[in-house]
Amino acid sequence: MKTILSSLLLFNILTYNAQEILVEEIRIECGNEYFSETSSSQPALIVRGRASWCQDGYIYSIVSVGDSVKVKAFLNGLPFTGTTVDYDSSGAMIGKYEFKNGIMHNLQTFYVDGTVKTVLNFQNGTPNGKHIVFYPNGNIDREFSYNSGLLHGEIRTYDTDGTLVSLSNYKHNVMDGPFYHYYLNEVDLPACYQRGFAINGVETITEDTCN
Numbered sequence: 001m002k003t004i005l006s007s008l009l010l011f012n013i014l015t016y017n018a019q020e021i022l023v024e025e026i027r028i029e030c031g032n033e034y035f036s037e038t039s040s041s042q043p044a045l046i047v048r049g050r051a052s053w054c055q056d057g058y059i060y061s062i063v064s065v066g067d068s069v070k071v072k073a074f075l076n077g078l079p080f081t082g083t084t085v086d087y088d089s090s091g092a093m094i095g096k097y098e099f100k101n102g103i104m105h106n107l108q109t110f111y112v113d114g115t116v117k118t119v120l121n122f123q124n125g126t127p128n129g130k131h132i133v134f135y136p137n138g139n140i141d142r143e144f145s146y147n148s149g150l151l152h153g154e155i156r157t158y159d160t161d162g163t164l165v166s167l168s169n170y171k172h173n174v175m176d177g178p179f180y181h182y183y184l185n186e187v188d189l190p191a192c193y194q195r196g197f198a199i200n201g202v203e204t205i206t207e208d209t210c211n
Contacts, residue, residue: 021084036060043095070125072102
């Protein structure tokens, strides 16, 4: 009997966790909404902090590359672990958010056709790992690397066709390492590029085809 009850309990837990949780169901600790829905095809605004009191005292905004998300999310009075989704009025999924123990772990937004728009990763609500922005055609627009909220590693930007436009390296939020900048000039001028190396934020150009 214990085995049967345990199996039923496990089945119920797995079934519940597999259910799709809508952003409207997620709350902050005092019961207010965690997400503030917009009337457009833009993803819901996310609670970012509060003023002097709870009721209507929270600030909501779009979460962008490099932003932290520290306010805890709750479902049925408990810190939420799982994934919640956001749909626009036409039924297209425009946002997907993963939480661990109430704290944002991953954020994805989408264009209305389903193409990924942004992917942001967090650790304890702080930017950590890759933050990537995509063009509507699916190609990468910008790619950032974070470590505990600080730029750390490569930053890359691309043209819509996938051409690398710039590359730079950061260590603990300071530019440090090789860099590359590609300039697509006016129609009557050829494209050019600059290469160089930065040490502790000071850039030195070692190759320049733009002069």
